[in-house]
Amino acid sequence: MTNIDEKIKNTLDKLLLVYKIQPVGWGYIDCITIIENVSGFVKSLTELGIKVTDITWWCYCAIGGNKETGCPHGGGGPMSKYFDGWFSEMYQIPNVKIKDNNEIIPYIFNEWPNTKEYLPCLIPAFWLDVPDDWRNTVDCK
Numbered sequence: 001m002t003n004i005d006e007k008i009k010n011t012l013d014k015l016l017l018v019y020k021i022q023p024v025g026w027g028y029i030d031c032i033t034i035i036e037n038v039s040g041f042v043k044s045l046t047e048l049g050i051k052v053t054d055i056t057w058w059c060y061c062a063i064g065g066n067k068e069t070g071c072p073h074g075g076g077g078p079m080s081k082y083f084d085g086w087f088s089e090m091y092q093i094p095n096v097k098i099k100d101n102n103e104i105i106p107y108i109f110n111e112w113p114n115t116k117e118y119l120p121c122l123i124p125a126f127w128l129d130v131p132d133d134w135r136n137t138v139d140c141k
Contacts, residue, residue: 005131008048012130013137015044020082021126024089026135028128032058032087035123038108045128046101054127055096055104059088059119071121081138093117095127 001009016023016031019041024030033041045052061072062085074088098104104126112118 001131008050009130009134011048012045012050012128015041015048016136016138019044021138022078022081022087023136023138024078024087024125027132028130028134028136030056030058030089030125031128032123032125034060034083035108038124039105041126042101042104045126051129052098052101052104052126053129054098055107056125056127057090057093057117057122058125059090059121060123061085061088061121073119073121087123090122093122 012028015021019033019037021037021041022032024032042052058077059071059073060080060083062083072086072088074090074092077087077089079086096107108124
């Protein structure tokens, strides 16, 4: 890894903590975030030169559930490192392919809420285009 790559990776790992992003596993695929942190995280990724390739959807399940939305949805997943609850993968909803980071904010805040798959409990997870051998430093166990 070059010094530039190492600096970018270290900055990315700090961003995961700042924006309370929880990657599923050791890589940078399915980096789950709450809606309130999407704009800042995407802006920071763009400034760092990291592209988002896909968005997947996860149901955030608060402890005790959410009777209004019928949570939990999906197929299960990890406890949240930052919030009181867990995430459940919505494997039934196809990935959204992203061509440019500038598509993300309009999609999540304008287009997505008008789709038939939309549920208010769903939050995005970003797939980041980084080298395959990069491992995040966030402890997600």
